[in-house]
Amino acid sequence: MPDGQVLDFSGLTKQFGSVLAVDGLTARVEPGAVTAFLGPNGAGKTTTLRILLGLVRPGSGSATIGGVPYAKLRQPLQTVGAVLEASSFHPGRSAANHLTVYAQAAGLPSSRVDEVLGTVGLADVAGRKVGGFSLGMRQRLGLAYALLGDPGVLVLDEPANGLDPEGIKWLRGLLRELARQGRTVLVSSHLLAEVQQTVDQLLIIARGRLVFQGAL
Template sequence: MPEGQVLEFAGLSKRFGSVLAVDDLTARVEPGMVTGFLGPNGAGKTTTLRMLLGLVRPTAGRVTIGGVPYAKLDRPMQTVGAVLEASSFHPGRSAADHLRVYARAAGLASSRVDDALGTVGLADVAGRKIGGYSLGMRQRLGLAAALLGDPGVLILDEPANGLDPEGITWMRGLLRELARQGRTVLVSSHLLAEVQQTVDSLLIIAQGRLVFHGGMDELSDPSEFATVADSPDRTGLAAALAAAGIGFEILRSGLTIRGTDPVLVGEAAVRAGVPLSLLQRRGPALEDIFFDLVNGLRVHASAEGAQEQAPEPEGAEAAEAEPTEEPTTEEPTAEEQTTGGGTSGAAFAVAATGVIDIVPVEEADSLQDEDERVFAMPAGDADEAAPEDEDEPQGADEDDAVAAPVEEDVVAGEPDHLPDDDDPHATKTDSDVAADEFFSSYDHENPAPPDEDAVPAASDTDTRDGGDVR
């Protein structure tokens, strides 16, 4: 039977440029239970899991599995199984062939392939090509890859994605069974309703900080809840509660009891022989409490205490806590950041999670610089990019000639096109009409100074828009 390991986060922080993705996270995940890792999208969940698996280096703090960083595990695939985000599979391979590749790389017996496929319910379709699998079947195959080494620790990021209601029910039962065997099961999600029927303990983070750490029963404050009871014999019910030493208030909807378990209220009514028509516990829904926590409207004592108790790193582990220089490139969202690892353990985690084609940070920097050189244009260079042949007006093409005139100022000082004198359909402006009248009356044999009133005043420079029209 595989042995579960304690997962410990101690003052864990990660910064991407100006973005603090994870902020001083301190928590413990115990074996033998299913722990939910919750937070809204972008809260830092996936970044935290990547640091746990050695795929991202912390800026500060440390995270260990059984007291050992992931990169230093002797047999990582037999210790930790992980499914992060969507897994990548070769569509031309069968599920069995896909897992055999992993098994050979990790030095595992081929019999583990059949065991893993049977555990996730894919034994009957093990020979079918993955390209014909549904999203839910691919999710199961990713879980089979995580279980291939029979690990004592399972890290699952949004495991219910793509599963139908039957598949979700199956997943819940499997996670409970794995925890019952003594394994450590950490499941991330952004919805409390998705995991509240499965998990025993919760870690909730918001904006990279821990806002709750404890059991499901600790999420709500008992003082926020009340029991409402009623009976056709309301007087008899009041007497029964008073005899049992249970305080109450009489309201229009019934008797409201605070600070007492509903079971005790029911037992008092039964002893007195009083029938009940209503026995209900009322208070805020767990989903509402979750939203209050992540939006900063509610503060839980477990979050305050955990942040204050972060131990100082010592010895060899202190080196891992030293801040590392981060690139100053334009940051993508914190959940999408990855950096390459150089250990064999990190390589197995990448294979199991389907994370491929990781671009080195230095290359990303150079790509961004090149983009800035190509596309960035100073504001003062706009005039230099203007056409050089502004002296010659361009005639309108046939499509432009029949279009309605546009009565807008031209920024560059030249209209987009001028009407062609030979085009009968071209639209002429007032100045064009005046010019035609002048030239039609002009005596070419006896030129004389034109009447100033006959022609609009003109100059070499039209200053309407600051441009030159010559």
């Protein structure tokens, strides 16, 4: 069973020009629960997640996964599964081909591709080009990519975006099951109504600052 890791944000600050995107954020996300990362658009959620995943360098402070910054993880794909952008797939490649490239790069067995496509409900369109996928299907493919390495940590930015009501219900069940297995599940959203039936813990930020952390 994959090990969930504690996500630690400590005094995190990031400024873009005159805009203070993240302002002294300190928070902790525990394994075994679905934690919602909430705030209005522009609150600093995506910047915080990008810092956690080593895509943006903070001005000050740190963000770690099990005490280690992302850049120093020995097996990143097997430790953290992340979805930050649902449209970052090559439109001319099939869903299976897209995942196979990542599996090979991470030294994962090709059988994982079929497994994760089945998990997210895309097995029957594995051979189809991603260019013809709806936003909801792209979200599912992003989730398949995140699950590829069977990671203990999942970081998902607005994963319900583009899903129909049935898809949202399915996602809710999947996230709860992943947390029940002991994984760390961090899900960002700007709508409390969208996540309130799914989550156990909340982090709420506004203008880059933590305004609430605790149970629903």
